[in-house]
Amino acid sequence: MSILKNITKRNIKEARSNAMLLLIAFVCAIASWFIIAMTKYPSDSKHISNIALSRDISGTAAADSGLSVIECNVDHISVSLDCSRTDYNRISSDSLKASIDFKNITTPGVYTLNIKVESTNDAEISNLNISPSTVRVELDNYETKAFVLKAKVPNISGGENKAINSADITCEPGEVNIKGPASKLASIAECYAVSNLEKTLDSSYSLNSDEYQLFSEDGTQISSDKLTFDPPIVNMNIPVLTQKTVKFVPQIVDAPSGFDTDCLNFTITPETAILATNNTETKLPDKIDLKLRISELDIGFSKDVLISNLLMGTNITNMSDTDTINISLNSEGLASRDLTVTNNNIHTTNAPHENYDYTVLTQQLLVKIVGPADIVNEVTAADLDVEVNLLGADDSMDQFPYAVTVSCSKYNNIWSVTSSTVNIKKTLKEGMTTQAAGSSNTTTTKTG
Structure with a gap:
């Protein structure tokens, strides 16, 4: 029985010794493999993604020129590299710094620049492959x-x-x-x-x-x-303005006496405008007059007018979509005709000085009349009255030109589009002296 116990104890001791030897052998094998691997294969390859690309420009010629990075088309990069086995686990996206090589750039513009990568913990890297390897950068002040x-x-x-x-x-x-x-x-x-x-x-x-x-x-x-x-x-x-829709109305400013302005038919586009004011003392009108001269109204007459010009000097604002209105004469049924008026039908009125005679030197005047076609053909030169109204005339010269006004007393729907002048001669009346004439008053006269 004691012999059996001794044998069992010896077997247990030997088993323990063998296990220890086995463990030592395993550790030695691992160490040997590591030593052999480090000796035969001293480096290893590694791929690292999601490395932030720095846009820091400080310390470069670009920064010294006052430039800044406006836009960069790359935020993160990836690298493949070789490193020693001892540094393998020390290299990560946090231990690598990716930056832009700004070279010697000193002027604004868009550039394609290289990306550079370096280790921040002194781990040695080699065979570096950067993806992407370049970046598009916009630099400006x-x-x-x-x-x-x-x-x-x-x-x-x-x-x-x-x-x-x-x-x-x-x-x-x-x-x-x-x-x-x-x-x-x-x-x-x-x-x-x-x-x-x-x-x-x-x-x-x-x-x-x-x-x-x-x-x-x-x-x-x-x-x-x-x-x-x-x-x-x-x-x-x-x-906030008060506004009102206002109509445009044609107004003939120099119609001859007796002329019927209602015979004139106009088309106005647009017919109205929206006007507004923020001045409580400014009253918005019901209409705006479009002032026209009778001599403008030839067949085919058309004219553009700026609303802003009509409102100049007022506290009124045009709220319409347009500043331009057009007024045109409806010429359907109208005709024109040229007539020659002789000196006998040209007379002066409102002589500036009663001690002078004012004589029309112009012998003939070509006058163009417009009106309904059936009436225009009936008008003769004798029906026309050509007036030279000298009220306010500058007669400092003995001879001077002056504008005429043409009317037709026989027909109230005939008008002239002639804008002409005649020559006037001033002569001192018989028996008057220059001094006496200079002190005379203006009177209304009519001479042939």
């Missing part, structure tokens, strides 16, 4: 520029008989400072403070802007990306 503000309130309108004129809306402050790339600032032609509020107004109103909108010279909207605005919002003051 950052500047600040002031722009005058205009207002835009597309969803705000006036109530009944009320209007809003965008040109009258003011911003406080009236300018905004925009900071951004110099090339982008240079492309801005107009800057608007915009409110998107929806509201109907019956009286003046103030509100804050929601955004800025930028436009180029050709009206293309410019993105506000990479731009900062100071102040970020502005106050907008909106005056």
Whole structure:
């Protein structure tokens, strides 16, 4: 029995010894493999993704020239590299720094530049393959520029008989400072403070802007990306105007006595305009006169008139979509005819001085008349009255030209489109002295 116990103890001791030897052998095998691997294969390959690409430009010639990175088309890169087995686990996306090689760039522009990668923990790397290996970079100077503000309130309108004129809306402050790339600032032609509020107004109103909108010279909207605005919002003051639809009416300013202006038929386009004012003391008219001279009204007459010129000097604003109106003579049924008037039918009136005689030197005058076709053909030169109204005439010279007025007393729907002058001669009346004539008063006379 004791012999059996001794044998069992010896077997257990031998088993323990064998297990220890086996463990030592295993460790030695691993160490041997590691030593052999490190000796025969000292380096290994590794692929690392999602390495952030730095846009830092400090310390470069570009930074010294005041340039900044405006846009870069790469955010992260990947690399494949070789490293020693001892550094293998030390190399990761956090231990590698990817940056842009800005070389010697000193001027704004768009460049394709190389990407460089380096270790930040002194781990040795080799056979570096970077993907992508280049980057497209836009460089420019950052500047600040002031722009005058205009207002835009597309969803705000006036109530009944009320209007809003965008040109009258003011911003406080009236300018905004925009900071951004110099090339982008240079492309801005107009800057608007915009409110998107929806509201109907019956009286003046103030509100804050929601955004800025930028436009180029050709009206293309410019993105506000990479731009900062100071102040970020502005106050907008909106005056509300009282408005009225007003009709245009032709007015003949020099119609001869007895002429029936109702015989003239005009087409006016547009016939009306919407006018407005924010001045409580300014009364909006019911009509606006389009002043015409009778000598303008030849067959085919057509004329454009600017509403802004008609409103000049008033507190009234044109709210219509157009500033131009057209007035034309309806010439259907009308005819024209040239007649020669002799000196006998040309007379002067309103002599400037009663001690002088005023004689018409012009022997004949060609006159063009217009009117209904059936009547024009009946008119003769003897039916025409050519008047030289000398009221207010400058007769400092003994001879001078002066305009004539042509009328037809026989027919009240015949008019002349002749705009001519005749020569007048001034002579001292018999028995009068120059001194006496100079002190005489103007009287109304009619001489043949």
